[in-house]
Amino acid sequence: MPTLIKNANEVITLKGNGQGPRTKEAMKEIGIIENGSVLVNQDRIVAIGTLEELQKEYPELIADSEVIDATGKVVMPGLVDCHTHLVHGGTRENEFNMRLNGSTYMEIMNAGGGIHSTTRSTRQASFEELYEKTYNHLNEFLKYGITTVEAKSGYGLDWENEKKQLEVAKKLQETHAVDIVSTFMGAHAVPAEYKGREDEFVEIVINEMLPKVAEEQLAEFNDVFCEKGVFTPEQSRRILEAGKQYGLTPKIHADEIEPYEGAEMAAEVGAISAEHLLVASDEGIQRMAEAGTIAVLLPGTAFFLRAPFARGRLMVDEGVPVAISTDFNPGSSPTISLPFIMNLACMNMGLTLEEVLTATTMNAACAINRGDQIGSLEEGKKADILVLNVANYKQLQYYYGMNHTHLVMKNGRVVVKDGVLQ
Ligand SMILES: N=CN[C@@H](CCC(=O)O)C(=O)O
């Protein structure tokens, strides 16, 4: 049955010029239609405009439609969370307390905690336990209006457990309403059993894991944590180049804690995105702008690690396409609230209300190679649509720390109504 979402105060289309990532001034163009309506048929958007315009063009479809009244509300595309460590075992609230008492993230990791702690919990968890835990997390994502999530592996760190994480994501893609896009991140840390034999582990990632990921079609992207004490730029480059041979698009955790020329490398290897970038250099930012590398910024991580925020304002001004994401993971950003993260991007990175909307819809979709299907309200795109309990888009961040989601439509089906899962 077709659906008509009618008479919203504002329909924020995010329709820009083409389906690529937006930069500079284009990040501010969010395409507002006042008193707007959206017509949906099956899983696709048919048309967007005023009710009069739609009635003139599609009288029969509208006559058959179920109607959702959006009077007084804002309608926009579903949010895209383009960087998460979705599937994981355990929690790390004790480390949070250790950090509040003065330990650093890397000290905890080097002492066998951090990523190693979650690796132990993830290895111990069964497929079913991970599936159920992640299913519940995806329900929470939906309630915040997030309709697509990127999911990285990287808490298995051996083939059996990397595969388990990736297969949990694959099954959830089939069973849960939220769309999941998978990234292989076997090079998230050197596992404890390879301490002192780091290069050997790099060879295993390259020669044993990457071919299997490709053969079993378990991921589209290949990511690496390029950081002092984790993987060197040389090791990272080899892993990313090897992934390219298997058709896996490079992504990179770059310049998060110490400057390591990760942004520069992302541009050089043709990565679709460089992520974190808290301490990226001027040169690296320049190179990313020239190469069109998307900066996936994760202000929740800076907030939670009490680290300096990435220079988002400068990046936008220099012409880097910027996306914003939660980085949902049990260590450095245990939150699902992308709206809160958007607020941090405004308050601590200097992004504008319009820029954060672009950064969590169209640019985030492009960071996972889905710019042609989601990220904006346009004819023919997936009907992933939010109806929000605010009178205009500026209120989304003005009333901060709140969940404004009234209704979520995923693939043309209402999955959240009055804030409640259907
Ligand atoms: N920095 C590396 N990886 C994750 C954190 C992983 C963890 O601490 O469990 C991140 O993106 O923040």
Ligand SMILES: [Zn+2]
């Ligand atoms: Zn991450």
